[in-house]
Amino acid sequence: MSQDLLNLPHPNPVTALEEYGSDRLGFMQRCTQDYEGIVPLKFGDEWFCLLSNPDYITQVLKDRMLFIKAAETQQLSGILGNGLLNSEGDFWLRQRRLAQPVFHQQQINSYAAMMVGYTQRMLETWQDGEVHDVHEAMMRLTLNIVMKTIFDQDVEDTAAGSIAHTLDVAMNWVEYQEAKNVMGALTEIGELRSPSADMPSEDIDQRLQEAIALLDETVYAIIQQRRASGKTGKDLLGMLMQVEDADDGSRMTDKQLRDEAATLILAGHETTANALSWTWMLLAQNPDVREKLNAELKTVLNGRTPTLADLPQLTYTNWVIKESMRLYPPATDVSREATQDCEIGGYLIPKGTTLIASQWAMHRNPRYFSEPELFQPERWANDLEKQLPRGVYFPFGDGPRVCIGKSFAVMEAVLLLATIAQKFQLDLVADQNIELQPSITLRARHGIQVVLKAVA
Numbered sequence: 001m002s003q004d005l006l007n008l009p010h011p012n013p014v015t016a017l018e019e020y021g022s023d024r025l026g027f028m029q030r031c032t033q034d035y036e037g038i039v040p041l042k043f044g045d046e047w048f049c050l051l052s053n054p055d056y057i058t059q060v061l062k063d064r065m066l067f068i069k070a071a072e073t074q075q076l077s078g079i080l081g082n083g084l085l086n087s088e089g090d091f092w093l094r095q096r097r098l099a100q101p102v103f104h105q106q107q108i109n110s111y112a113a114m115m116v117g118y119t120q121r122m123l124e125t126w127q128d129g130e131v132h133d134v135h136e137a138m139m140r141l142t143l144n145i146v147m148k149t150i151f152d153q154d155v156e157d158t159a160a161g162s163i164a165h166t167l168d169v170a171m172n173w174v175e176y177q178e179a180k181n182v183m184g185a186l187t188e189i190g191e192l193r194s195p196s197a198d199m200p201s202e203d204i205d206q207r208l209q210e211a212i213a214l215l216d217e218t219v220y221a222i223i224q225q226r227r228a229s230g231k232t233g234k235d236l237l238g239m240l241m242q243v244e245d246a247d248d249g250s251r252m253t254d255k256q257l258r259d260e261a262a263t264l265i266l267a268g269h270e271t272t273a274n275a276l277s278w279t280w281m282l283l284a285q286n287p288d289v290r291e292k293l294n295a296e297l298k299t300v301l302n303g304r305t306p307t308l309a310d311l312p313q314l315t316y317t318n319w320v321i322k323e324s325m326r327l328y329p330p331a332t333d334v335s336r337e338a339t340q341d342c343e344i345g346g347y348l349i350p351k352g353t354t355l356i357a358s359q360w361a362m363h364r365n366p367r368y369f370s371e372p373e374l375f376q377p378e379r380w381a382n383d384l385e386k387q388l389p390r391g392v393y394f395p396f397g398d399g400p401r402v403c404i405g406k407s408f409a410v411m412e413a414v415l416l417l418a419t420i421a422q423k424f425q426l427d428l429v430a431d432q433n434i435e436l437q438p439s440i441t442l443r444a445r446h447g448i449q450v451v452l453k454a455v456a
């Protein structure tokens with residue numbers, strides 16, 4: 001017989017709320033280490049469960065029917081609509097199958113030269129001694145790459161500006177919703193604190209609507225242009241436009257095309273840009289790792305721009321990216337909601353319970369990683385990933401809803417890192433405040449300022 005979740009040890013609800021409100025990532029990490037298995041957390045009237053056992057994480061991520069995307073993900077539907085990240089059931093499956101060919105390894109391989117080409121174009125504008133916000137630079141570069149992949153076109157500055165603005169507002173909006181929820185829950189239990197000074201203002205809803213309108217304008221303009229041209233094209237947009245419904249032969253509406261495109265634009269560049277931005281920070285903070293990386297690049301490439309064929313030799317470069325995503329996973333957690341009463345680890349999980357798997361906490365768990373706070377790419381030698389229990393390292397999620405862009409992103413990150421590091425060393429501007437902004441993804445709130453040093 002299954003046991004009651006509430007028999008499990010769990011943190012005091014008031015202190016838990018306070019800690020969660022002030023340091024969400026640290027709180028998840030402490031809970032994961034202090035309580036093994038399932039950690040019931042009460043926020044207001046609702047129970048959440050943080051999963052700290054890798055088997056339970058795998059069980060939940062594998063079963064897309066029993067565990068659907070939780071409200072946390074669904075709140076993105078205002079921005080992303082019913083695109084691949086948010087949709088469910090048979091509709092999701094159909095859309096996933098449609099988009100899959102664009103992400104097949106063979107297809108992805110054909111993007112390698114394009115990725116390096118855009119990077120070289122960026123590097124032509126960089127000069128020794130300049131100060132850049134590397135987060136902003138990586139965002140623009142990965143946006144160029146994803147737009148070329150989806151729409152086979154270069155992004156104009158205005159469109160890039162609109163997309164960046166929408167993302168900034170969306171990040172703040174999600175943070176605001178979280179803060180509001182925590183405050184609401186504290187009020188309910190008579191523990192109201194005054195709102196934090198840096199909490200975004202109330203007009204954030206209005207700003208979000210305006211930002212969504214700007215994104216719509218950009219994406220619909222591209223769809224209209226394509227329809228007007230009478231051409232379909234071999235890019236993702238073209239493929240989606242040609243698909244006919246098996247039952248009634250209808251084509252995808254502009255709204256559905258918009259939702260899929262907006263999802264891929266946003267999910268497909270912000271995450272990789274964050275992975276690279278944190279990598280530059282870590283390399284600057286760990287000169288010994290940077291030296292080893294440069295040594296590999298010299299041996300394998302000797303100043304040449306990397307190609308697809310070089311990827312198998314760029315082992316250390318690959319470990320650098322893996323290790324960077326361990327410490328700073330671009331998605332810090334994934335959550336699901338139980339659609340029925342069920343059992344995990346002998347405990348009854350009531351229908352409607354939200355289950356959270358935190359990459360941030362599992363990736364820093366000393367049970368699985370020695371000296372987990374250190375940046376040590378060589379820990380990935382001897383195929384560590386295969387030796388770890390499934391559910392410990394999952395920057396791209398797992399199961400049927402695993403990131404569709406996983407191979408694309410890894411190839412992109414390795415190629416961009418290898419191309420840039422051969423031309424410039426990026427040193428951190430001293431005394432800057434690099435603050436984590438855990439929102440939809442894990443960003444550096446004020447960017448990361450670096451000084452460029454041309455490699456002789």
Ligand code: HEM
Nearest residue numbers: 084085267268271272330331334396397401403404405409
């Ligand atoms: C380092 C880069 C990336 C990271 C860390 C990342 C992470 C993730 C994670 C954790 C999920 C699963 C979310 C969940 O289970 O709730 C996901 C899903 C998704 N990602 Fe990525 N992602 C990255 C790059 C990309 C790229 C390059 C694309 C597309 C070009 C992309 C498109 C998507 C889409 C469409 C989904 C939803 C898939 C589905 O539910 O069928 N991602 N990503």
